[in-house]
Amino acid sequence: MTERLEDIAQQMVQPGQGILAADESTGTIKKRFDSIGVENSEENRRDYREMLFRSQDAMNRAISGVILFEETLGQKAADGTPLVDLIKSAGAVPGIKVDKGAQDLSLRAGEKVTEGLDGLRERLENYYKQGARFAKWRGVIAIDKDRPSEGAIRANSHALSRYAALCQEAGIVPIVEPEVLMDGDPGDHSIERCHEVTEHVLHQVFKDLNSQNVKLEGMVLKPNMVVPGVNAAKQAGPEEVAAHTVAVLKRTVPSAVAGIAFLSGGQSDEEATANLNAMNAIGNLPWPLTYSYGRALQAAALKAWGGKVENIDAAKRAFTHRALMNSAAAKGAWNKDQERG
Numbered sequence: 001m002t003e004r005l006e007d008i009a010q011q012m013v014q015p016g017q018g019i020l021a022a023d024e025s026t027g028t029i030k031k032r033f034d035s036i037g038v039e040n041s042e043e044n045r046r047d048y049r050e051m052l053f054r055s056q057d058a059m060n061r062a063i064s065g066v067i068l069f070e071e072t073l074g075q076k077a078a079d080g081t082p083l084v085d086l087i088k089s090a091g092a093v094p095g096i097k098v099d100k101g102a103q104d105l106s107l108r109a110g111e112k113v114t115e116g117l118d119g120l121r122e123r124l125e126n127y128y129k130q131g132a133r134f135a136k137w138r139g140v141i142a143i144d145k146d147r148p149s150e151g152a153i154r155a156n157s158h159a160l161s162r163y164a165a166l167c168q169e170a171g172i173v174p175i176v177e178p179e180v181l182m183d184g185d186p187g188d189h190s191i192e193r194c195h196e197v198t199e200h201v202l203h204q205v206f207k208d209l210n211s212q213n214v215k216l217e218g219m220v221l222k223p224n225m226v227v228p229g230v231n232a233a234k235q236a237g238p239e240e241v242a243a244h245t246v247a248v249l250k251r252t253v254p255s256a257v258a259g260i261a262f263l264s265g266g267q268s269d270e271e272a273t274a275n276l277n278a279m280n281a282i283g284n285l286p287w288p289l290t291y292s293y294g295r296a297l298q299a300a301a302l303k304a305w306g307g308k309v310e311n312i313d314a315a316k317r318a319f320t321h322r323a324l325m326n327s328a329a330a331k332g333a334w335n336k337d338q339e340r341g
């Protein structure tokens with residue numbers, strides 16, 4: 001019997017839990033490994049991810065789903081256990097990144113469109129057989145003085161909605177991720193500009209999801225938070241970020257959407273936690289707000305691991321600490337003192 005999309009989506013955004021984005025492509029994980037001087041071999045990628053998925057406390061208490069790269073979906077732990085089984089036995093849902101990455105958008109210098117729709121129906125069928133019950137597709141929108149163009153917004157939004165419909169047809173919950181970037185060149189835009197662009201993008205995305213018949217109860221939105229550019233002269237604290245982000249989401253995201261799981265996008269670990277906490281502290285929101293972080297969940301663990309077997313316990317502790325801090329933030333129950341725990 002196939003599980004209902006709504007039930008899978010509810011499981012992904014259950015109270016106090018969130019999603020671990022461990023779906024770095026082989027090229028992206030190379031950048032992460034380069035930063036700690038570890039060779040980007042298949043075995044190292046496996047060992048690192050196995051360490052995360054075997055962090056029992058974090059996985060049981062704070063992680064409801066894990067986004068995997070295709071290689072990991074079929075990979076086995078050192079003792080032969082499929083990594084997907086480790087995730088399932090911790091009560092989390094295995095998911096899969098299905099997009100083929102952001103490519104240059106033609107005739108639109110400096111803008112990207114995410115590709116991967118061709119053959120996606122067949123790929124989803126296989127991913128389902130391999131145990132994936134949700135998927136991710138990320139579209140990226142860059143901000144500068146002349147961007148984003150309406151053309152880039154429409155192209156990305158259209159692809160996201162086509163992807164989401166194909167997922168639901170296959171019994172897979174789509175994570176719809178339209179990311180308005182906080183970095184980029186020059187990356188000095190204000191929080192107000194991020195607010196304006198994010199609001200516009202999300203309006204378009206929900207218009208397109210509707211036109212493709214996507215069932216809102218069976219999807220999860222993965223947006224950026226509304227923040228100033230990384231190089232902006234004026235940065236913003238958690239209350240300001242929370243007020244802008246919640247205002248934009250209330251204007252654009254129907255309350256039928258199962259939940260909202262943010263990306264971290266280049267925020268520091270503690271910023272990503274504090275901002276999420278401030279939003280949940282507002283209370284009375286129509287959807288659960290949680291995390292689907294990559295860097296902000298993994299950075300400390302990656303550093304503690306450093307590619308060495310003898311550091312695995314320390315890396316698990318670092319990951320567990322970060323996951324539990326975010327779990328508290330998803331309930332609006334985090335404070336800075338807990339960071340010293």
Ligand code: 13P
Pocket residue numbers: 021138177263264265266292293294295296
């Ligand atoms: P970050 O949290 O590092 O932005 O990654 C989340 C993600 O899945 C990007 O697609």
